[in-house]
Amino acid sequence: MASGIGKSATVSLSGHNQTLDTLNHIVATIAGRGGCDKCGRIALLRVEYVVDPPADLAKQGVISFQTEGF
Numbered sequence: 001m002a003s004g005i006g007k008s009a010t011v012s013l014s015g016h017n018q019t020l021d022t023l024n025h026i027v028a029t030i031a032g033r034g035g036c037d038k039c040g041r042i043a044l045l046r047v048e049y050v051v052d053p054p055a056d057l058a059k060q061g062v063i064s065f066q067t068e069g070f
Contacts, residue, residue, distance in 0.1 A: 007034045012050070012064070 009030045013023075031043065050064035057065060 009034065 011026060011030070013026070027045065048066075050066060052058065053062040053065035
């Protein structure tokens with residue numbers, strides 16, 4: 001990365017029909033789009049599990065809920 005600007009991608013997945021094969025395919029696709037499918041660079045993969053929203057927010061169509069610091 002000569003420009004000094006890092007690349008990143010974030011995806012949110014549906015919890016329905018999620019398999020390891022699907023997750024592996026998604027990671028491979030993202031790595032390829034970032035030009036790192038064969039670049040030899042170290043990639044940091046962070047998996048975060050989202051939690052169901054409180055009932056009052058779920059009724060308003062919220063599908064996941066995360067907070068930090070409150």
